[in-house]
Amino acid sequence: MKPLGDVPWPPDPIKTDRLILRQTKPEDRPGLAELLSSETVQAYLGGPQHTREELEQLIPEDPNTRPGIFAVEHAGEFIGRITVQRRDRAWAHHVREEGDEVELGYELLPASWGAGIATEATRAALGWIERTLPGEPVVLTTQVANERSLRLARKLGFVEVERFLGFGAEQWFGVLKTG
Helix, strand or coil, X not given: CECCXXXXXXXXXXXXXXXXXXXXXXXXXXXXXXXXXXXXXXXXXXXXXXXXXXXXXHCCCCCCCCCCEEEEEECCEEEEEEEXXXXXXXXXXXXXXXXXXXXXXXXXXXXXXXXXXXHHHHHHHHHHHHHHCCCCCEXXXXXXXXXXXXXXXXXXXXXXXXXXEXXXXXXXXXXXXXX
């Protein structure tokens, strides 16, 4: 992941009808460990890299380690994260020649699935991107097999740029349609 550069961090919390997007904090560590060790959440991201017990040891006391990671809070509980980063120029698949586009990612705990929370959280993050980095292209990559993620991307207004093989699976690369 490549940081956002000169973007002031952390931003003020972003509040929606049901959610707060904010910087991560020490109390989020158990939820982060659950998120990153979940077979279900990580199924299309290469699978968990560590067990929950290992993650509880590896995650720093203050998990707010870099700009661009929003904790998603619902009813006072950590339920996932939204990542906003620069897509590294060295990676393939860009929508502008110089690369370095803003890339959106999302991971939410399964208990929050199916209630529109992912849509609400990602729309809030996209609003922040537009206010903070106006006019920047926003891209997203997901596995074609991840039907939920692909549906969300299209619902948010992302349009397919291309498909490619990566990480052992067919990937969908899209850009947020503007105007």
